[in-house]
Amino acid sequence: MIILTQRDQSVLEAVITDYIETGEPVGSRTISKRSALNVSPATIRNVMADLEELGLLHQPHTSAGRIPTPKGLRIYIDSIMQSKQLERQERDLIREELRRKPRDVKDLLQRTSRFLSQYCRQAGVVLWPKLTVTRFKHIEFIRSGQQQVMVILISRSGLIHQTNIDWTEEISQRELDKYSSYVNELLQDLPLSSVKERIREEMRSEKALFDKLAARALEMARQAIHDSSFEDSEIYIEGQSNLLDNPEFADVARMRRLLHTFEDKSRIIRLLDVTLKASAGIQIILGTEDEFQGLQEMSLISSPYGRGDRPLGVLGVIGPMRMDYSRIIPVVEFTARFISQILELADEN
Amino acid sequence: MIILTQRDQSVLEAVITDYIETGEPVGSRTISKRSALNVSPATIRNVMADLEELGLLHQPHTSAGRIPTPKGLRIYIDSIMQSKQLERQERDLIREELRRKPRDVKDLLQRTSRFLSQYCRQAGVVLWPKLTVTRFKHIEFIRSGQQQVMVILISRSGLIHQTNIDWTEEISQRELDKYSSYVNELLQDLPLSSVKERIREEMRSEKALFDKLAARALEMARQAIHDSSFEDSEIYIEGQSNLLDNPEFADVARMRRLLHTFEDKSRIIRLLDVTLKASAGIQIILGTEDEFQGLQEMSLISSPYGRGDRPLGVLGVIGPMRMDYSRIIPVVEFTARFISQILELADEN
DNA sequence: TTCTAGCACTCTATTGGGTTGAGTGCTACC
DNA sequence: GGTAGCACTCAACCCAATAGAGTGCTAGAA
Known part of the structure; x- marks a missing residue:
């Protein structure tokens, strides 16, 4: 010490x-x-x-x-350091900026990322909620070929997941509709993390063993959710060009490394996952402390959003180590809190 | 001359x-x-x-x-110039690369963009299909609040459009389901460009005047499709860091301008729209001919994809003017043809 | 003991002159 | 019309000299 x-x-x-x-x-x-x-x-x-x-x-x-x-x-x-408190009018400005027509989640998060980048003059980053941390709202099976079914899964917070599955036999839309309503009934409001388990359970139950429709519906749901992309994360990174305005990136080689890192998003996702798991409010990672390569000499200020005990994703700012921490930290903090409010509201309905 | x-x-x-x-x-x-x-x-x-x-x-x-x-x-x-013909094995490679598990449209197009960038060692770009050029497949109304309805619209080619609308009175999911099936019936397989018209027509028909359910369902569909984002375009640009490998971008100022252009996607969308409207096969735009600013000293090789008489979107390669045209042009051409096939196939089902 | 003034020293960044080499334009000749 | 030869131009590179910012150290003051 x-x-x-x-x-x-x-x-x-x-x-x-x-x-x-x-x-x-x-x-x-x-x-x-x-x-x-x-x-x-x-x-x-x-x-x-x-x-x-x-x-x-x-x-x-x-x-x-x-x-x-x-x-x-x-x-x-x-x-x-003492973080500057945000002025009232600054807070109002942020609220204003983000609340404008919150159409769908994707739009909201993308705008948040863009806002962070513009307001802090660095790159803004937002990690999407994983489906598994949200709750089930609706599933829909749609016939999309003789033996093909398109599955649309919607979470309460408005996330959509789409996947295609092959089915071994010809199937009508009418039949599929029955599957949909059966599964919808069954999974209503369940956390998506426990949906797999629930389906397996139900498949073993008496009903499924004797009711052919239920059995098939469950099998279809199982396949849809088994889909590998179900647990994928996605991120938005906006405002990369802001970083170029910093004199430290006059060096082309460095810039190139950075762009490469941004394009291979999996690294940054892993990095943000750390904040998500820690889920202990604002987190700051300074370049060389980063055991994942690629962000050397950079710094990441991030905060989870969502409810404290059930964080949905992470948002933050990426910039050079030389950043105005005392200003950016409260901005990230406030933005995270505000986005949490908006999304919680949606998820409660 | x-x-x-x-x-x-x-x-x-x-x-x-x-x-x-x-x-x-x-x-x-x-x-x-x-x-x-x-x-x-x-x-x-x-x-x-x-x-x-x-x-x-x-x-x-x-x-x-x-x-x-x-x-x-x-x-x-x-x-x-004489374009090189693609070798058989080169074509096979492209097919292989793109056909791998064509899960959903988004995934396919994103992968295409990435593929183009890697294969040509430049930036790859893909303009999404606008909804209006595809055909109606399915609409779903989902209750998402006391007076809020989430609308999911799906095209035959697998595009999804999501929007939220406010409804002036409390409404149950059961009721919404009826709306869904009524509208689905009505619009089945229509080109989405004529859906608006069809709805308006139907609203004036006898049925709607006397059938309250029909009237409401139609009104709801109208609002959903009226949504401003309905005609928005979206693009994927991948592999920007490839451009940095070109010695002409050793200059930081130029690189910065370019990144700015890429971030403000609307310009590039307008540019690609030109190709889409012309729809006459491969199109090459050389930097200074570009009346929209921002791509000076760059060059864009693009081709519409989709059926010739009904192009869905545009894909291509952005790079410095110094590019190996004789190689890249046939690659873009072939990729466009191949993607067209895949998508047509989906749209025909 | 703690702080300060002064000075010699170090190292980078910048400037300017000299040199090199690639490439041109022009002219005279085949 | 084509070619050889030659003087000329200009960017790029190298090198040495210089300026300037900042340090470390030492001796002396508080």
Whole structure:
């Protein structure tokens, strides 16, 4: 455990805020002038040397200023920084922006991602709710070929899942309608995570053993839900071009790596899954702490949305490590809370 | 109309193929050695000077080689270049790649876009079918709140459209089911473009005037289809990072402009709409010919897919003007034909 | 003991001159 | 009409010199 004196903290904070602002290594003179502690540059230099020894600052080369290390940022974020409170009018603006005609979930989440990116001038990211965390609302079997059935599954929060299944025998739409209403009845309002189990249970029950219709309907539902894509996650990443505005991405090679990472979304999904599972409010991952490669030198501020005990997905902001944390953190926090409200509302109906 | 001698054409072709390969301005010496016509560099220089006067070649500065202008590329593509035929095994590979478990339309198109990007090492783009060009298959009204109804509309090709509508009075699911089957009956197999008309017609008919259920069902369907997003287009752009591998994007500023363009998809949609409306097979747009800004110095090779007289959408490849047209054009052409087959098949069932 | 002033030192970034080499345009000649 | 030769142009590269920001260290003040 690292213990810092009051002055150490002040210097660390001064270096970080200045670095966040300018992106350049910060020298002792600058801090001496800017910071509230009235000490000379030489004194600052001593403190900085100490902080460097602790691994909180780093010097690109001997005759340059200091920049914070991820470790230094972590301490700053966790115990020094004070998040700015959002102004009332800022909150109103966010509400306004997101509430506008909440047509369907997809639209809402996409807009959220876009909003986060624009408002924070970084990339915004939203992880879709997995179907399994929502509740069953409706299933529909539709004939789509002689031996093909299209299955539409809808959750209470308005998510849609579509899949096609092959059926071994010719089947009429009328028959399918009967299946639909039987299954709808059976699964009404169940959490989708326990639907599989419920179906299996029912298949073993007396009814299914003797009622041919029920047996077939159940078999069809089973196949539909067995579909591999059922548990897939999806994410929206918007505003990648904002990142290019940061001088740290003047380097093409770095930019290329980043774009590659964004295109192979599975990595980011895994990363967000961590936040989802932890589900303990806002989470900040700093580049080098990321055991999954690809986001080096980047930073991810994320928060789960949904009810605390039953998070639906994750939303957040991806940017360079040099971000205005004190502003972005409350924005992400508030957005998550607000989206949660909207979705809970839908899911309760 | 520009008329070129055989030799002019050969020189133009040689410059372009070399430029496509290397990305560097091409000098007279190189051409003299590479091309089949056995003439000296000096002669080539004379020809090149002529071609430059015609606006087909351009010299970045006095002591550099020549690069083709868009005008020069156009002539090359339209009348000089010979598209390579795809090898049998290449076609098999494409088929293989795309046919794998064609689960739903979205998945298919997204995979197509990704495939195009990987195979051509550029960005791949696919414009979704608009709902209005497909045929009606199924509509479903689902109660999603006391006075809220979720409407799911499905086309024969498997597209799904979801919307929410407010209803002025409390309504039960049982009632909604009746609406669904009535409307399904009515609209079965109609082209979605004429559905609006059909509904209006029916509303004026005797039946609707006296049958309250029918009247309400029709009103509900009308509202659902009236929804503004009904005619929206959507596109997938994949493989943007491939573009970064091209040395012409070493320039960050240019890259930034390009990413911005990709994020504001409406421009590209408009651009693709041109191909869709023209619907005359493969279409090539070269950067500066693009009256919509944003794709300067880029080039778009696109082709509509779907039946010739009833195109569904557009797919293609976006890359720098320096692309291997003779290879990519047949790939886009073949992919479009193949996707058309798959989708037609689905739409016919 | 803690802080500060001063100074020599280090290292990057920038500037400008010199050189290289690819490629051209022109002219004289085949 | 085609070619060889030659002087010329221009970007790219290398190199050395310089400027400037910032440090570490030491000696002395509080």
